[in-house]
Amino acid sequence: MKNPKDKTEMAKISKLSVVEKGARLADDVVVGPFCYxxxxxxIASGCVLENNVTIVxxxxxxxxxxxxxxxxxxxxxxxxxDGVCVIGKANAVREHVTILAGTTERPTELGTGNLIxxxxxxxxxxxxxNHVILANCTNLGSRSVVEDxxxxxxxxxxxxxxxxxxxxxxxxxxxxxxNIPDYSMVQGVxxxxxxxxxxxxxxxxxxxxxxxxxxxxxxxxxxxxxHLNEKVLAELDAQENLxxxxxxxxxxxxxxxxxxxxxxx
Amino acid sequence: MAVKVxxxxxxxxxxxxxxxxxxxxxxxxxxxxxxxxxxxxxxxVTIAGNTTIGSGNFIDxxxxxxxxxxxxxxxxxxxxxxxxxxxxxxRRVTMHIGTEPGGFVTRVGDNNVFREGSHMAHDCFVDDGxxxxxxxxxxxxxxxxxxxxLEDMVGVHHFVTIGRYARISSMTPVRRDVxxxxxxxxxxxxxxxxxxxxxxxIKTAGLAEDETADLRRALGELFEDEAALQTxxxxxxxxxxxxxxxxxxxxxxxxxxxxxxxxxxVYRGLIPPEAAAVLPPEKLSELERILKIK
Numbered sequence: 383m384k385n386p387k388d389k390t391e392m393a394k395i396s397k398l399s400v401v402e403k404g405a406r407l408a409d410d411v412v413v414g415p416f417c418y419x420x421x422x423x424x425i426a427s428g429c430v431l432e433n434n435v436t437i438v439x440x441x442x443x444x445x446x447x448x449x450x451x452x453x454x455x456x457x458x459x460x461x462x463x464d465g466v467c468v469i470g471k472a473n474a475v476r477e478h479v480t481i482l483a484g485t486t487e488r489p490t491e492l493g494t495g496n497l498i499x500x501x502x503x504x505x506x507x508x509x510x511x512n513h514v515i516l517a518n519c520t521n522l523g524s525r526s527v528v529e530d531x532x533x534x535x536x537x538x539x540x541x542x543x544x545x546x547x548x549x550x551x552x553x554x555x556x557x558x559x560x561n562i563p564d565y566s567m568v569q570g571v572x573x574x575x576x577x578x579x580x581x582x583x584x585x586x587x588x589x590x591x592x593x594x595x596x597x598x599x600x601x602x603x604x605x606x607x608x609h610l611n612e613k614v615l616a617e618l619d620a621q622e623n624l625x626x627x628x629x630x631x632x633x634x635x636x637x638x639x640x641x642x643x644x645x646x647x
Numbered sequence: 648m649a650v651k652v653x654x655x656x657x658x659x660x661x662x663x664x665x666x667x668x669x670x671x672x673x674x675x676x677x678x679x680x681x682x683x684x685x686x687x688x689x690x691x692v693t694i695a696g697n698t699t700i701g702s703g704n705f706i707d708x709x710x711x712x713x714x715x716x717x718x719x720x721x722x723x724x725x726x727x728x729x730x731x732x733x734x735x736x737x738r739r740v741t742m743h744i745g746t747e748p749g750g751f752v753t754r755v756g757d758n759n760v761f762r763e764g765s766h767m768a769h770d771c772f773v774d775d776g777x778x779x780x781x782x783x784x785x786x787x788x789x790x791x792x793x794x795x796x797l798e799d800m801v802g803v804h805h806f807v808t809i810g811r812y813a814r815i816s817s818m819t820p821v822r823r824d825v826x827x828x829x830x831x832x833x834x835x836x837x838x839x840x841x842x843x844x845x846x847x848x849i850k851t852a853g854l855a856e857d858e859t860a861d862l863r864r865a866l867g868e869l870f871e872d873e874a875a876l877q878t879x880x881x882x883x884x885x886x887x888x889x890x891x892x893x894x895x896x897x898x899x900x901x902x903x904x905x906x907x908x909x910x911x912x913v914y915r916g917l918i919p920p921e922a923a924a925v926l927p928p929e930k931l932s933e934l935e936r937i938l939k940i941k
Contacts, residue, residue, distance in 0.1 A: 398657055415657040416673045416691070432714075433657070433675040434691055451675070451693040451711045452739070477693075477711040477741050478764075499717050500741050500766050501782075518766055518784045536784045536802045554802050555820045 396433075420456065420463055426471075438463045439483040444471035444494070453479045458506060465506065470494040482506040488525070511548065529564070531586055533579075544645045547634060549586065551579040561638055561645035563631050565596055566604075575604035588627075595625045603631075610635070610647045671708070679725070680713070683732070696744045697725045701732040701757070709739040716743040716769030718787055724751070724937055729925060731757040731775070742767040749788055750914075750922030751934045762799070772921045776851075780817065788911060790921065792827065794851055806911040810898050812848030823908030826899055828852075828866055828891075841870045858890050865892045869899060877903055 395401055398415035405419045408427035413419065417431050420438035428446040431437070435449050439456030449455070453475050458465040465483020467490040475481070475498045484490040484507035492504075493512035501519040504510065508522045511530035516522070520534045523542035528534070532546050535554035546552065547564030558573050567579045578596045602614045618624060618632050638646040656670055659678040664670075668682045671690035676682070680694050683702035688694070692706055696713030706712070713728040715721060726745035729752060730736075740761045745752045749770030756775040764782040767773065773791040780798045785791070786805035795809045798817035809815070810827025819839050825831045826841060828848050833839035844866045849859055865888070869879050880896050880903075888896055901910040911919070918938075923931065 396657070398655060415675055416655075432695075433693055434673060450714060452691065452709055474717075476717060477714065478709075478739055497717065497719075500784075501739075501764060519782060536786075537800065553820075555800075555818060 414451075422463075423456070439465045439467055441467040441469070441483065443469045444473070446472045447475070448473075449475045450477045450479075452477050453481075455479075455481045456483045458483050466490070468492070470496075470512070474498065476500045476502075480504070484508070493530070505542075517554070531582060533582060541645075543643070545638070545643070547631075549579055549582050551582060559645065561643065561647065563604075563647075564634060565627060565631065566600065570608075572608050574606060574608045575600065576606055577601075592625060592627055596627055596631075599625075599628045599631070665702075677713070689738075696728060698728040698730070698744070700730045701734075703733040704730060704736065705734070706736045707738045707740075710736055710741070712736075712740075712742045713744055714741070716746050716787070718746050718749070718769050720748055721746040721769065722937075724933075726769075727752040727926070727930065729753070730755045731759075733757055734759045734761070736761045737763040737765070737781075739764045740766070743769045745770045745922070746787070747934065747937050748916050750918045750926075751930060752922050752926055754921070754925050756793075768805075770919075770922070772919075788914065788919075790911060794848060795825075796845075796848070804909070806909045806915070808898075808902070808909070808911055811894070812845055812852050814845040814848060816842070824898070824902035824905065824910055826870070826902070827895055828862060829870065840873060852891075854891060858892075862891050862895070865895055869895070 395413040396415040399413050399417040401419040402421035404421035406424045410427050411425050412430045414431060414433035416433050417435045422440045423437050424442040426445040429443055430448045432451045434451045436454045437456055441456035447469060456467045466486055467483040469492045471494045473492055473496045478501045479498050481504045488507040490506055490508050492510045495512055496510055496514045498516050499518045502516050503521045505522055505524040507525045510528045513530060514528055514532045516534045517536040519537050522540045525543050526540045527545040529548035531549045534552045537555045538552045539557045541559045544558055545561045547562055549565045550562045551567045553569035556571055556573055562568050565578050566575045567577050569576050578600050580593055583593050603611055635647050654672050656672060656674045658676040661678045662676045663681045665682055665684035667684055668686050670688045673690055674688055674692040677695040679697045681699045683700055685703040686700055688706045689708035691709045693711045694713055698713035724747055728742055728744045734755055746769045753769055753771050755773045758776045759773055760778045762781045765779045766784045768785055768787040770787050771785050771789045774793045776794045777791050778796045783797045783801045785803050788806045789803055790808045792811040794812040796814045798815060800818045801815050803821045807821055807824055809825045812828050813825045814830045815825060816832030819832050828845050829841045830843045830845050832842045865883060876899060880900050883896055902908050906912040
């Protein structure tokens with residue numbers, strides 16, 4: 383890294399914005415009018431902050447991330463500006479989004495290529511994987527985890543300490559208070575595992591056979607309901623040569639139970 | 648002693664703004680924006696993109712209008728957002744410009760009310776006199792017809808049509824077309840459906856007395872048992888219908904034919920007639936060129 387002070391001067395920063403001394407902005411960062419960038423913020427090259435964006439705390443933002451008007455990143459619930467927030471590359475943070483910062487031990491983390499749509503709230507210490515799409519007004523509770531390629535629909539409310547498995551699809555206007563298995567499609571109150579997220583799996587290049595196998599297993603295991611068939615789970619676990627993806631679903635459920643997680647099945 | 652308040656805002660010099668427009672502090676107006684006379688803009692408002700706003704509109708604090716759509720099929724062309732006259736746009740409202748395959752334009756008519764935090768996505772059409780409640784999220788390609796009322800926190804699926812003077816109860820997930828003059832509602836436990844006749848809507852529509860009576864009768868017959876909707880429509884049409892009843896029958900027929908009960912699914916990848924009607928000719932030819940290249 384070059385001298386941070388030089389960098390701040392070279393970036394395209396609107397005269398109507400405030401970038402505190404100590405903030406480290408790469409050469410080509412664009413900061414629109416009425417933005418506020420705190421003194422411990424680090425912004426990598428290619429990032430665009432449109433107007434009226436507030437970024438505070440110990441926040442690091444990866445390359446090519448675009449932050450739209452009225453978004454706020456890096457504050458904590460107690461109002462101090464010492465939280466940690468790590469945002470990866472090529473994310474789009476849309477209008478009116480709030481991303482709260484986590485602690486030093488457990489920062490708020492966003493991976494690569496996520497799309498966080500209008501009005502979402504991401505609480506402290508949340509971990510979001512890669513290529514996730516959170517639709518409008520999604521709320522992620524504190525310490526929750528959203529794994530790779532998840533699609534969450536509008537108004538979905540994720541409670542605290544809940545894990546949404548990779549490639550899952552969550553329907554709109556629902557409250558999620560238990561962990562969601564990988565590859566699943568979830569709908570209803572209380573959330574019910576309706577089946578496999580076939581559309582997303584196909585788009586992500588899963589084989590026909592794998593999808594068929596997952597569908598069959600999900601039908602037996604959850605039967606479209608909110609209960610898990612223990613007998614089927616035990617049978618699947620005992621099987622050798624189990625499909626890798628099915629094995630992942632079974633192992634995740636078992637691990638979450640052993641760890642005594644709040645949302646375990 | 649009066650406190651002198653300095654207004655700081657960034658208005659691009661090439662924006663076309665009528666002389667009596669009021670713009671609050673910390674608002675940003677982009678280069679291709681047109682603001683009609685009598686429009687009042689609050690604080691922290693962003694108006695970007697190729698946005699045309701008519702006269703007498705009130706845009707409250709924190710709204711963001713004319714930003715690029717969230718749709719992944721958007722390819723970066725300067726699509727349009729057109730807002731009519733005398734609309735009240737509440738705090739934190741977001742409206743996006745259109746996408747190329749969706750028709751290139753998002754349009755709001757006249758005399759609409761958008762309450763706090765509502766969102767209108769790409770390629771939506773809101774006609775006149777509609778009320779969009781708090782935090783209502785309209786997905787893409789939606790048509791909201793005259794006088795429809797969406798209560799708070801309604802989420803609408805893309806390609807849905809909401810009929811004239813329909814009313815949607817709060818927190819309803821709308822996944823299919825909402826017939827005109829009805830009250831539509833229901834939660835996650837049971838599928839949302841028509842719950843009755845929207846008496847307020849019929850009153851607001853200002854129809855003639857005999858037409859109102861006909862409309863009430865038709866609504867009662869059609870939605871008594873929704874499973875038999877198709878036969879009921881045929882019966883009504885065979886008896887001969889006109890005016891609003893004819894519109895109601897046509898609407899229900901189109902919805903039944905549409906994929907998943909959404910008539911506008913037929914416009915996937917096509918320019919919808921509403922867009923073709925409002926697009927200026929040079930934009931229409933530009934759009935056709937873009938779609939051909941694809």
